[in-house]
Amino acid sequence: MSYIKAGQDANGEDIKLHYTDQGKGAVVVLIHGWPQSHEAWTYQLGELPKHGLRVVAYTRRGFGNSSKPFEGYDYDTLADDLKAVLDTLNLQDVTLVGFSMGGGEVARYMSRHGGARIARVAFVSAVTPYLLKTDDNPDGVDKSTFDDIQENIAKDRFDFLQTFGKQFYGEGALSKPVSQAVLDWSFGMASLGSHQATVACGHSFAETDFRPDLASIRVPALVIHGADDKTVPIKNSADRMRQHLPHATYIVYDGAPHGLFITEKDKFNRDLIDFATGTDLRGGQTQDS
Template structure:
């Protein structure tokens, strides 16, 4: 295991984060969603290093193989943990990729730490800018939804997470976008997490307002979301967030659920590499463009290929 110390708990015990670090090139730091771990980036960790990218993923405190302290599940602390990862590895020219809850770490890091070391950011199915429905955020989600999640986690965490995985991947009676193996993998990653961390993070991503943080993002930014996301409604998430970052690219994956890093892994990998290469990400996906070495076209805009 690769471990980075990020602090200590109330009893003086070290708090460490587990991470993996693959490939060589400009670094991409992948920040996972709730309630999983860095291992949920399996398909990105396997593909990106094949294209001259250094891919790094770590387990959030309380999840995966990282420490499980009682406290520290607020976004200020989580952004400080991200800073510790970047500082420990002395990364430069970093692209941060935040999935779902991980998007909050990206936004808070960019404001709290002035975007140090970061050259690009990507939000995938992210919970920014503000999930909670309030008088000045009418497109948000009712607080009762998050309260019910915490209550059900307390009653039957394992059963709740199993059911949640189906919504995560858009699995239904007539819709089967993922295998039973993928659902089992979700449970294998989610079940070992700290129960305390699992519930506290619901409160964090459900109630933290990132609207001011978004204004601190001054680097090229890409928002990707699933058009059928039942976890983070597009109007609550990416569609609202992109308006707060001038020049940001906004790309919808039509028909895709929240967990599009699995259900649309090839497209996501291609789009990440396209963005890393400084090119606009097209709004459609052409399977015929894909091959073993994942070739790319250059685009003037989202729909027009450049001919050479």
């Protein structure tokens, strides 16, 4: 396994991030969502390198085979971890892709580190611009929704993860977008995360306001979201990104759930390859597909 050092924990132990580096060419860095690991990008890691792209994916601290410190799950620290990946591998002109919680790392990195090394950014099913409903964010999600998540994690984290996985991929009484094997695989990934990381990251993505961070982004941007996303509803996220990234290309996948990198993998891979290679995606306008 390959690891990158990202500072030290409170006890002076090195924090190591598990990563993979595939292919040659223009660089794409993939940031996974909560509560999985970089292994979630399996269909992208298997396809993008075939198209002249070097693909780097790493696992956030606290999850998968990365170090699991007790602290350090705020977005400033997570953005610094991303910087460690980019600096250690000396990556340049990067297409930075954040899925779900990972969209927050993209936004915070761009403001905190001045967008260094980044050529373009993509927000996929992302939690940006600000999920929590507050007085100055009336279109957010009510706090009770996030309180329920934390309560269910505390009660039985593994049962929560199984239920969450079904919603993640849009499974319902009459809808089976993925196999039981995919659900089992996803559960296995999520169960490797530490309890503390799962809890703390749940607070971070729910409660962090990324609106000031988005104002710093000047590079080409892509926003992709599923119209039927029940995990990060489009009305609370991507629909509002238009206010903050008016220059971005917006693509809505009709009928797609949160985990569209699996359920819509062929379409998603094509769009991501086009974006990373500099293709003007669909004229830079909002599109349904």
